[in-house]
Amino acid sequence: MKTANANITADMVVIGHDPTGLPSVLLIERGHAPFAGHLALPGGYVEPGETFLQAAVRELAEETGVTVTPDRLHQVGIYDTPDRDPRGRVVSVAFLAIVPDRPIAVGADDAVMARWVRIDTLPTALAFDHAAVLADALDLFTALSR
Secondary structure (H helix, E strand, O other), X not given: OOOOOOEEXXXXXXXXXXXXXXXXXXXXXXXXXXXOOOEEOOEEEOOOOOOHHHHHHHHHHHHXXXXXXXXXXXXXXXXXXXXXXXXXXXXXXXXXXXXXXXXXXXXXXXXXXXXXXXXXXXXXXXXXXXXXXXXXXXXXXHHXXX
């Protein structure tokens, strides 16, 4: 039986609150293909010896300068649709972090910029399948906020 080879990644959905208490999501603008110039969730490849959780925390810090501790993360889901990434088969585990405010975020590494976007003004199109990941994370956020 032949098995599919896949790359593994971790994605982060970070929700903070603006000064009026409205929730916002931290998004990056991708600096490289595929989807250069498009908004996306922070995230990237899991390095050798890392867990998905460790990769999520590292990628968030590398791409935005925002740090979170692993104990604050909630797993959103596993995303493995075969064509979710045009570069090939990529399986991702997404995590949600809820922060009390909106820490300063600066685009770095392969992110041209990072910015907070209020959830009532989120774009409908994001890179990869990140709109679906974000929708699932917002459902989890709502459930955790009750």
